[in-house]
Amino acid sequence: MKHFLFVAAENDALANCKAGGMGDVVRDVPRQISERGDKAHVVVPAYSRLHKEAFFRTHLNFQLRGQTYTAELYEAVPKKEFNNIIHYVIHHPEIESGSIAHIYHDDPTEPFYTDFLKYTIFCTAVAEAIKRGVFGNLDIVHLHDWHSSMVLFLREFHPGYELLKPIRFVYSIHNLAIQGIRPFRDNYASLQTWYPEVPYEEDQLKDQRYQDCINLMALGIRFADAVHTVSPSYKEDIMKPSDPPEFIGGEGLEKDLQKADREGRLFGILNGCNYKNIRSARRKNIFPNIVKAIFIWLQQESKKYKADFLAHTGEKVVAYLDTPPDFICSSVARLTEQKFYFIKRSPEAFIQILEKLEEVNGVFLLLGTGAPDYEELFRDLSHKHRNFIFINGQSEDVIDSIYLESNMYFMPSLFEPCGISQMLAMRNGNPCLVHHTGGLKDTVKDGVTGFAFNGESYDDKIHDMVRAFNDALGVYIDDPARWKKIRANAKRQRFTWEKSVGEYYRQLYLLEY
Structure with missing residues (x-):
């Protein structure tokens, strides 16, 4: 042992x-x-x-x-x-x-x-x-x-x-x-x-x-016997210099990482996902769960400053209790530059996505808390757009329902070491639309298990993000057979911890298993 x-x-x-x-x-x-x-x-x-x-x-x-x-x-x-x-x-x-x-x-x-x-x-x-x-x-x-x-x-x-x-x-x-x-x-x-x-x-x-x-991150890289990144593509990304916002790479530590790689100490192994003992949610319960969470938050002293906004969100959600939308696109994340930089810098692109959703009686659900300027941005967008439902809090019941009932999961991360949300969405057979970076590159195959956007410049990426969203929605509306196949492919993916930890034993721990 x-x-x-x-x-x-x-x-x-x-x-x-x-x-x-x-x-x-x-x-x-x-x-x-x-x-x-x-x-x-x-x-x-x-x-x-x-x-x-x-x-x-x-x-x-x-x-x-x-x-x-x-x-x-x-x-x-x-x-x-x-x-x-x-x-x-x-x-x-x-x-x-x-x-x-x-x-x-x-x-x-x-x-x-x-x-x-x-x-x-x-x-x-x-x-x-x-x-x-x-x-x-x-x-x-x-x-x-x-x-x-x-x-x-x-x-x-x-x-x-x-x-x-x-x-x-x-x-x-x-x-x-x-x-x-x-x-x-x-x-x-x-x-x-x-x-x-x-x-x-x-x-x-x-x-x-x-x-x-x-630099305490550099300390770990320089003195550990083995250094591990949480996906193979993130390992490759961080050995290159950053060029924000087009590319987020080594963040000043690329030379340390290149040295660790030359010394045979740097390994990229994809994180796993849990496929057993999954916390269960009931279908067709997403909007009741949101209303319930809002009532709970309104009773909390810490949420008083958001009370008016939560009431506004609840009013929008009530309309969907009896007549749900035909398409749900969703995101669950901390509201940070890493996760939503593209939306913060180019809200007009996100508005194009909302307008496209409105054409098909679709809504966008975003659950998260985080940086005050990001919260303010999304609260403002929620006030202006009827089909954008911003759930400015944390609720396991709502999160479970989002992963279970969304039609598509949206993950426009500026960079992503691995990502777990896309795995949780795919576990439920929900195709993901992701930025082609880091661990998202290793887990979502464009046109096969989901959809991806990319580009050489920032403007290229924003243009391609809207294009990819429109294409994905087009497949859902016009080619149900292909959508069903993409869903099935997504659900079949297995990023197991058993496989990942097997690689830990072999590469990181140098132990037989």
């Missing part, structure tokens, strides 16, 4: 510990490891809340800022029990809950300021726990994104953590654009403040663009 430790900021195996796709991966990969007869330990921060229903296991004492810190390790109760998986959370008063999904902080004036503090404490506590053998004798430590990479800093430079060096460390990149850049010194949230006694090589840690800063 091999022993694994997963270190991450999110873990959807625990309630209320997910902000994005990383949480799905950290939930699902240990389950596959368990099925293979190996043992997985999973540790995340407690964010001042997740430890309250957990079981205390031990104190962890370590040095930071020239003084002794004491963190608490708890064993957490997962949403579902599996053999050979143990979930932990680490509590310290300074590991605080953020405004984004009660996990991450948004520090607009000093990016990553607060998150640097809490993940530095978290990573040092994890390194101390590994050193003390709390997780047993580990064969593999699998780190996820910059939030966990400080463990590699301690392994490489801290004399007190040399015991970590024989263990194989794997580093997964979920979103290269979020890099955790902070100053080396002259700031409270800086490397020198928190590790004044650690001798380190600045040249090995610095960001190539901001040379007085450490």
Whole structure:
């Protein structure tokens, strides 16, 4: 039996510990490891809340800022029990809950300021726990994104953590654009403040663009034994320089990634999707579920400032309770530049899509929360366009209904490391219209399992997005047999975790399976 430790900021195996796709991966990969007869330990921060229903296991004492810190390790109760998986959370008063999904902080004036503090404490506590053998004798430590990479800093430079060096460390990149850049010194949230006694090589840690800063994403790429991107095409994308908005690539880290590739340490393996124990929804329930969710939100104090808009949305939805539309196009995503840049910059193109939908008695459903300027854009479009229903909240029942009942799923991501939404839509036999980038390139075949748009320039992409939408709607209206075949092809696709984790064992972990 091999022993694994997963270190991450999110873990959807625990309630209320997910902000994005990383949480799905950290939930699902240990389950596959368990099925293979190996043992997985999973540790995340407690964010001042997740430890309250957990079981205390031990104190962890370590040095930071020239003084002794004491963190608490708890064993957490997962949403579902599996053999050979143990979930932990680490509590310290300074590991605080953020405004984004009660996990991450948004520090607009000093990016990553607060998150640097809490993940530095978290990573040092994890390194101390590994050193003390709390997780047993580990064969593999699998780190996820910059939030966990400080463990590699301690392994490489801290004399007190040399015991970590024989263990194989794997580093997964979920979103290269979020890099955790902070100053080396002259700031409270800086490397020198928190590790004044650690001798380190600045040249090995610095960001190539901001040379007085450490880049924690680069740290993971430079010091891990294996570096993993969550799709093969994203691996190829990020080894090229970015040229926004035409192309989002290495985001300043392409040379580090090219070096890792030359050294045989960089691997692109597609994320999987869950095809078992799927949370079920009832058909023909999408509009009642939306109305129900709106009534719930209207009772919440946090939604008061959106009350007028929610009432406006509810009024539009009520019209579809008795007479549903003939076509539903949908999107479910956090409202960010990555997901909806094309719509923010070119709303006129989205309006063309809405007008085309109106010709066939179709609606566009968008569910999501996120950046205030994106929320404001979509609220404004909803007021102006009767067939655009913007659901400005989060509801599992509504999301399940959207994946089940949509006719087509729309995913115009500027870039996409892997993407899970297209897999969930295809699982239900819903063709997707996607931007031909990253993991979307690896999962949606234009004209076979869905539809795609692309282009050399930004204007080309926008023109092709509208063209692809019109073509897809044309197939639905004029060629039902072909639409049925595309639906069937989409539903037959299987992006299984069993296959993906098999590649993890072979390429990342260097283990027989």
